Amino acid sequence: MKTVSTVRSHGGVQGGYSHPSRETGTEMTFSVFVPPHAEGAALPVVWYLSGLTCTHANVTEKGEFRAACAELGLILVAPDTSPRGEGVADDAQGAYDFGLGAGFYVDAMQPPFAPHYRMWSYVTEELPALVADQFPADPARQSIMGHSMGGHGALTIGLTFADRYRAVSAFAPIVAPSQVPWGQKALGGYLGVDRSGWRRHDAVALIEDGARLPDLLVDQGDADPFLAEQLRPELLAEACRSAGQPLTLRMQPGYDHSYYFISTFMGEHLRWHAERLAV
Amino acid sequence: MKTVSTVRSHGGVQGGYSHPSRETGTEMTFSVFVPPHAEGAALPVVWYLSGLTCTHANVTEKGEFRAACAELGLILVAPDTSPRGEGVADDAQGAYDFGLGAGFYVDAMQPPFAPHYRMWSYVTEELPALVADQFPADPARQSIMGHSMGGHGALTIGLTFADRYRAVSAFAPIVAPSQVPWGQKALGGYLGVDRSGWRRHDAVALIEDGARLPDLLVDQGDADPFLAEQLRPELLAEACRSAGQPLTLRMQPGYDHSYYFISTFMGEHLRWHAERLAV
Numbered sequence: 001m002k003t004v005s006t007v008r009s010h011g012g013v014q015g016g017y018s019h020p021s022r023e024t025g026t027e028m029t030f031s032v033f034v035p036p037h038a039e040g041a042a043l044p045v046v047w048y049l050s051g052l053t054c055t056h057a058n059v060t061e062k063g064e065f066r067a068a069c070a071e072l073g074l075i076l077v078a079p080d081t082s083p084r085g086e087g088v089a090d091d092a093q094g095a096y097d098f099g100l101g102a103g104f105y106v107d108a109m110q111p112p113f114a115p116h117y118r119m120w121s122y123v124t125e126e127l128p129a130l131v132a133d134q135f136p137a138d139p140a141r142q143s144i145m146g147h148s149m150g151g152h153g154a155l156t157i158g159l160t161f162a163d164r165y166r167a168v169s170a171f172a173p174i175v176a177p178s179q180v181p182w183g184q185k186a187l188g189g190y191l192g193v194d195r196s197g198w199r200r201h202d203a204v205a206l207i208e209d210g211a212r213l214p215d216l217l218v219d220q221g222d223a224d225p226f227l228a229e230q231l232r233p234e235l236l237a238e239a240c241r242s243a244g245q246p247l248t249l250r251m252q253p254g255y256d257h258s259y260y261f262i263s264t265f266m267g268e269h270l271r272w273h274a275e276r277l278a279v
Numbered sequence: 280m281k282t283v284s285t286v287r288s289h290g291g292v293q294g295g296y297s298h299p300s301r302e303t304g305t306e307m308t309f310s311v312f313v314p315p316h317a318e319g320a321a322l323p324v325v326w327y328l329s330g331l332t333c334t335h336a337n338v339t340e341k342g343e344f345r346a347a348c349a350e351l352g353l354i355l356v357a358p359d360t361s362p363r364g365e366g367v368a369d370d371a372q373g374a375y376d377f378g379l380g381a382g383f384y385v386d387a388m389q390p391p392f393a394p395h396y397r398m399w400s401y402v403t404e405e406l407p408a409l410v411a412d413q414f415p416a417d418p419a420r421q422s423i424m425g426h427s428m429g430g431h432g433a434l435t436i437g438l439t440f441a442d443r444y445r446a447v448s449a450f451a452p453i454v455a456p457s458q459v460p461w462g463q464k465a466l467g468g469y470l471g472v473d474r475s476g477w478r479r480h481d482a483v484a485l486i487e488d489g490a491r492l493p494d495l496l497v498d499q500g501d502a503d504p505f506l507a508e509q510l511r512p513e514l515l516a517e518a519c520r521s522a523g524q525p526l527t528l529r530m531q532p533g534y535d536h537s538y539y540f541i542s543t544f545m546g547e548h549l550r551w552h553a554e555r556l557a558v
Contacts (some may be wrong), residue, residue, distance in 0.1 A: 007539045007540075008502070008533040008535070008540070008543075009534075009539035009540070009542065010542075010543045014539055025397050061340065062341065064343050064346070064542075066542070066543075067343070067346075104302055197306050223287070254287040255288075258380045259340075260288035260293055261286075261288070263289075263343075264289045264290070265289050265343070266344075
């Protein structure tokens, strides 16, 4: 692991790091905030998964998470959203919603994406092991959150590893990728046309198929331009209602899809995570 | 005035605006955060002046001021750092520390800068009038803060109009431009070689010449790469001591010159301003 930068902030250290990933076969970058802590302490870890077009840098610069993480004693890790670099396939037209910056947190099965696009295994296995090894982290206390495509990642990963992530929340997530254009393009392109393989990567389908969490927190702006076509939180609400899955879905009046929205509710999400990580 | 963008954040509205400036003869951009407030209320206004290379956007995206402004009921205005556009002179070598993005909050007297570089009059007269006219602002309750070159601006403007700004604070300010390379280049280039004209734009000189404020708050990181050569807070401390000017100068261990530093202490500065604006 290479340290790209470290800077003091809110009493802790905000770092940028890179490492050659076994899963993606590329150099991967990520950021970690370590709050002030006692020597030898092992701290809970919150994973933040980013949305389309983002890198680790967007939330690191605009997420306004450090004040709350410092107060609550939480490490926050922000991975990149796809492999990058020489030899990594991209969308044929260079679209923003597929390929580079749009890994959708799956292990791709289709050429030419299968060799490098392994974000599921990278985010759930390889990077957690590296973080546990290199930072004052307590692997027994992890939680996960994300935004938009990263909200999809947080929900599907959280639902799949319900014993590992003690809290799962999302900002404006893609809740049912199988039923919306962004998700259909991504799951089709990475996993192939057989839709049976998509259900493991669709939060609504996972809940329909029996996955459960103690609770779920979702914030969604009602002025989000992607609300009606791509995000469709009503599908999550209906799946949770049918399945008896507890869900706190808050429609936030006037908020859009940006970090101005995310940063507004970041502190509340981190407090909600901290309560569940303290146990 | 043209509204470039508005977005809901922390219960208020973060806007970006532009207008044709009479002072600079150019289109000027600025940002304003208006916190949640009662219909008809007139709110106190905090001015934030940015540093070299910045526009209004840096603090707007990375300053982490909205949570505190929303809680405290403060408007925050962030102007640009220089005129820009067709026909605006720049540093002959395109340097970062003079010309575009480096107006130093003076009215230039020297060719080719005199026609457009009128940031003193712009920030102290023209923009306050526009803000008072277009936003729910209380012109009787204003305060000013800034970073680096903008800290210089906040100190010199605050010391000059002690009856207008009820609180003055700075992050890593240039306290004595007449005595450091950034300032000598800027004041020489904009005001000319006669150093007597520089004293009105040098916080240490202003205090030596009798300017006074009820108090002053300055935070300075001790890992700031510009500390020893350009910022030199010890000159401010010495001038304040000699003059009996109250000063709270806090050296912050491990902090650098970035927004990771500024955002850490932004909430405390805004609270300090709010106390003085409430009276």
